[in-house]
Amino acid sequence: LDLEAVANDEEDQSDRVSDLYTCGVDDFSETEIRDGVECLNYLIDNLIVGILVSNNYFRTQEELKAVPGGELHEYLKDCRLSEGDAKELIVEFFLRDLIFSSLYSHFFEGEVFSAVGSGALQNSLELMMAKLVSGGE
């Protein structure tokens, strides 16, 4: 047994652990993060169902024209929709998209950094990371 080699190896491992910059150990598992995403989806589901169950009255097609939105909004203000299930379905999709896209832009959008406060700070951080990735060029 090469005791010197073992000692060196242990020293190397100790250095790696104490050197936080090269430590690649995650604080959370992917499963925990995936559970977190599923939990978020579940909470949003609950909210949407609660809103739809307790409020069966939607605004009229004319009133809905004033609501801002994307493609789903085009369906929402379509006069062919009655007050029945179809409209409820469109409202549900619209509310879901509203909440998901809003949360995404606030907390998850960004190449490397997200939700760091101002857009200017996020841009600076993204630029610095891009510089690091390119080797400081």
Add this chain to the structure above:
Amino acid sequence: VSNEFLKCGLSDLYAFSGKHDHHALQRWRSFSVEAIFKMNHDVETAFNYQLTTSIANLELLIQKIMAETSGDFFLIDYTEHHQLIQIVKTARDLSFRIQHGIVSCRLFVTIIASGEVNNDVVGTYAFGLERLAEGPGVRTVLLEAKVTTGRRLRSFVGY
């Protein structure tokens, strides 16, 4: 967070890693995010403002869609408001965990399913999760984002 802090981080990073090192880059991001969340009061204030604003905006838009049945009826009552706060806090916490606690790879919360980019996606139905591993930059889907397509919607409403 001052530019000096970030510049220090950069020079430290080069000193420690000496080269382009994936884990070192991820650690730098982790340290930066931690510093932003914990050390910079202005950004914390911005986060609180963000939280309040996003809840208020969501409430406002929901109220524009759903009609009130009477003057005393509130669409977003205590229960829904509490749920919204919990949702936004969960999202913020998740965002922090992904950026600060994951260094072996990069995780992305997604709103469009892989391969759906060119289809007629009109909205998101559920968040997904993807991993970008070190190396060739291949994305792996850990949780598929659910989307609403125009085709699906038209079939539901009988167009």
